[in-house]
Amino acid sequence: MKPFRILKSNFLESFKGVFRNFSLSIASITCITITLILVGFSIFVTLNVNNFTAEIEKDMTIVVFLDRKASDEDIDAIKEKIESLDNIKKITFNSKEDVKKSMQKESEIFNTILSEYTESNNPLQDSFLIKVEDINRIGDTANEIQTIEKITLVKYGEGSVEELVKIFDLVKKITYIAVVALVIVTAFLISNTIKITIQSRKREIEIRRLVGASNAFIRQPFFFEGIIIGFLGSIIPIAICCFGYSYLYERLGGKLFTEIIRLIDPKAINYMVMVALVVIGVVVGALGSFRAVRKYLKV
Amino acid sequence: MQLIEFKNVYKRYQNGVSALCDVNLEISKGEFVFIIGESGSGKSTIIKLLYRQEKPTSGEVFVGGINVARLRNGKVYKLRRKLGVVFQDYKLLPKLTVYENVAFALEIYGLKKSEVRRRTLEALEQVGLKDKLRSFPDELAGGEQQRVSIARAIVNNPKVLICDEPTGNLDPKTSMEVMRVIESINNDLGTTVIMATHDEKIVNKMKKRVVVIDKGLVVDDTMKGKYKNETI
Incomplete structure (x- = not known):
């Protein structure tokens, strides 16, 4: 019962923490929002490039x-x-x-x-x-x-096929690297933003240490706060990316410039991208908070 | 073994300052001890060693059976649950009310809400602040703020109450009020009190055990001691 009660109170505490330090939370949320929009955008580009190359390769x-x-x-x-x-x-x-x-x-x-x-x-x-x-x-x-x-x-269309395959491979690799790099950059950016926001709560952490809170206990609410912030930060990117893509798909009639370059139906990938963005936001937020608190647990 | 023991304790800080030199000290349960000395004499270092803000360079410090020198960072909380610490600057959280500030120290035990309430009110009653539950720290006078921090320090029934210049920011009259509160805790609850101070009047009035520190050495240790200018 006891650990559960502690967990529960820390979870509630984390909500208080988000709203009590609202301006700082907004800073972290905005940071996550902006980077996740970029991540979402690059995920859509990657998926479409991959789909397009796969379609072409299938025809060979x-x-x-x-x-x-x-x-x-x-x-x-x-x-x-x-x-x-x-x-x-x-x-x-x-x-x-x-x-x-x-x-x-x-x-x-x-x-x-x-x-x-x-x-x-x-x-x-x-x-x-x-x-x-x-x-x-x-x-x-x-x-x-x-x-x-x-x-x-x-x-088999010698020459031209080999060239095309090489180019597709390169494009795929670049888009993968871009997504991974963006996620890593997001993680660092968020971790640093949270570190700055936690600076102002140094005193709170210090007092918690003084009254006998274990490090795990001190970290819990910050960890949950990271999750909440990550979740809140992923809402706007999901709206922009998924609705934006669906809108674009409708407007362009499912193709880009020519009949050859077909876009993926948004119904097929929107849910996946939603889940991906929430997961990235939550994981990065939680880890960012976790990392940021560590510095203050040495008093 | 005594409640608190210092055995051949040396402390040298990173910057080369030697703060304590072969300190030997024993404090038993229920005692009220003043640690006095000029600024820079090392009395704050003794206090910091007690709650493991600092580690001794050599020698051993035992508090309630815990060897502070060997305590790892991750296990410090085990020591601090046996202690209450009061600071010169109160260290209250400005965004929490008086009640919340005190209850804050109980959160970590995962007690029932009713239990938290009972103990928090008990502690606030002990320091005479039961009527200011909903006030925020900045709405209180200095002496009242210090009493809140004392309530927070004793709410978990510690064996030892450590006070680092608790009256340093207070005027003489308020200081005496705060001292009465601390003395009552020592008398009523049997809590061992260790207080670093350089407030001459208080020391002379209270007539408790006085440990005099000078240049990192224990130069005097007397029961019912007085603040004698010639000794320091």
């Missing part, structure tokens, strides 16, 4: 054209051989008939020209469409496929 395909003389057995054998390679995610067979049909559908001209050919004299080639697991190794995989017999051509 190796096309394997087969020898015209390949029999059905040969085709099965080739398929098996390709499947046995690593880094193969999905393989689909596209017979020349299928290709013909889909081309006929595409335009009237193709339709009239291609309808003259029968199955035996179809000028098109059977092909496999292959998706890979790791886009960075697409070149190696294509080379391996090239060595299989009865394959005439392997295409």
Whole structure:
């Protein structure tokens, strides 16, 4: 009962602490608010960049054209051989008939020209469409496929793909580093702000020590205060970032400049970002307070 | 073993000042002891060693069975729960009322609200401030503020009441009032009182044990002592 009562009274005490030192609390809350807005903003940018690159990478395909003389057995054998390679995610067979049909559908001209050919004299080639697991190794995989017999051509957009993958990787890394760096900066900034605000409560801490409070006891209310401040500080960033993003999404119709760059639906990520911002605010606030009090516990 | 023992205590501060030199002192339960001496004589250092604001450079200090010299920072609270400390500058929290300031010292024990109330009122009654519960410290006179801090010091029933120049900021009349309060605590509750002071009148009037410190040495230790100018 006793520890619980102490915990409870310290928890209530922390609310008093926030409001009794309101102007100082506002300083800490504002500091958290500003940095969390930046963090939230960068999280949205990161998620969208990642989503965009993932979408593009998903579309990258190796096309394997087969020898015209390949029999059905040969085709099965080739398929098996390709499947046995690593880094193969999905393989689909596209017979020349299928290709013909889909081309006929595409335009009237193709339709009239291609309808003259029968199955035996179809000028098109059977092909496999292959998706890979790791886009960075697409070149190696294509080379391996090239060595299989009865394959005439392997295409995957050489050159341009490698460049694109490299750029995407770099962009991803930069956005990750930016988010992590921002969180660290936030932690330091908040810790220092709280340290300054606690300066004025040095006397309170000193007297607590003198009347026989243990260090853990003294820290408790400050710890809770940090949590409260972190929580309050994350409300405005959540509102700005999540509503702002939803609004932007609606205004832009879900895409940025062109149809290729699609934005993530805010419904899918808003909750995650909300939770992330609250957690960052609370954890950083609590740790900042915890660290800030330490200095005064040596009297 | 006595309640308080100093054994060959030396204290040298970081800046090289030697404050205490081979101090040996024993204080038993229920005593009322004045520690007197000029500014810089080392009497404040003795007080600070008692509540472990400072650690001795060498030698041992025992308070209620606790070896203060060996007490780690994280365990200091165990010592301080046995003590009440009163300062020259009261050290009250300006944003708390008289009642809250005293109850503040009980918070750490996790007592029931009714128990906190009972003991807080008891302590305030002992110092004669039961009618000022809701006042804030800056609404009180100096002597009253000091009595609040005494109430805070005794609210947890300490074995020892340590006073560091408690009358230093008060006029002679108020000083005597405060001394009456401290004496009553010594008489009524049997609390051991150790007081550092350089108030000649008080020492002479109270006729208690007097320990004289000069240049870090105990130069005199007499029962029913007086403040003799020739000794210091």
